[in-house]
Amino acid sequence: MGGGGDLDLNLRSSYGVSETLGTSKTLLTLVILVRILVNPIANVFQKQLTRRSAHPVFIIATVHAALSIILLPYYFAVEAIGPDVGVWTNMFVAALLAVSGNVLLVYALSEADLSVLGPINAYKSIVGLILAIFLIGERPTWRGLTGVLLIVAGSYFVIDRKVNQPLPNAFVRFFSERGIQFRFAALCLAATEAIFLKRAVLRSSPAIVFVLWSVLGFAIALPWTLVSLRRQLAGQHVLLMEARGTYLSLAVATGVMQLATVLTLRNLQVGYSLALFQLSAIVSVFLGGRYFGESNIRERFVGATVMAAGAMLIVLFGSG
Secondary structure: OOOOHHHHHHHHHHOOOOOOHHHOHHHHHHHHHHHHHHHHHHHHHHHHHHHOOOOHHHHHHHHHHHHHHHHHHHHHHHHHHOOOHHHHHHHHHHHHHHHHHHHHHHHHHHHOOHHHHHHHOOHHHHHHHHHHHHHHOOOEOHHHHHHHHHHHHHHHHHOOOOOOOOHHHHHHHHHOOHHHHHHHHHHHHHHHHHHHHHHHHHHOOHHHHHHHHHHHHHHHHHHHHHHHOOOOHHHHHHHHHHOHHHHHHHHHHHHHHHHHHHHHHHHOOHHHHHHHHOOHHHHHHHHHHHHHOOOOHHHHHHHHHHHHHHHHHHHHHOEO
């Protein structure tokens, strides 16, 4: 990192980032719990907005715009600190993946139930396991394979099946649904984003990473919005004014969630962090039933619990 150490210290302090965070298990546990709870709450606001015909690209751009306005003074402080080129490069890639993945996630929420999409995130661990086999030659352990089986078994309780429909056909229909396909694409991007966030936070600080994630995300989302929605901007702006409370709540939830994510990645390995985040699937099932009247909540709760356990097994003991 470049000069400006005092300014960097002030920036860290302004976000409550202490040097003892790495050794404070209580504080880290609290941060992880916040991340687990806030993520599905943000999904609720996203789904509410899509139900009012808000466009996914506009939603993500507006969230990053709100965060950027709040954090703009800190962004100039970050520039004064002068993070090295590696931090900027990693954060640009992370922001690009974040915007793309979150847009796909909102598309998924517009097409499928929250109580289904939450548990599906457990497949992120399977994606990681497969990539490890082909990219770095890791071999799955029996515990890792057990985790895969648990995720697939948990899916049995999550998917909707017609009466007397063979299970293989139900799985084929389930994974051919647009909402599920959008969710799988989003989780792949999110898993990759976490790696770049980890690389950036190790070379700077959680506060700097959070500020760059917010502002660079807006820089990426704005032209996407202007180009793809140029004929819909007036209508989307009217909706923004009508649902400004929901948009503001989503921006706050997203900011809290992302800061908690970065703080967790600062202290834990990427795999462990992603595994712990899977516990939010259980909260997603509850919120899906509570706010959207989604069906089969008991079965989906069982499935989410089993799938979260499978994800934990894969990450903790998946390969050797």
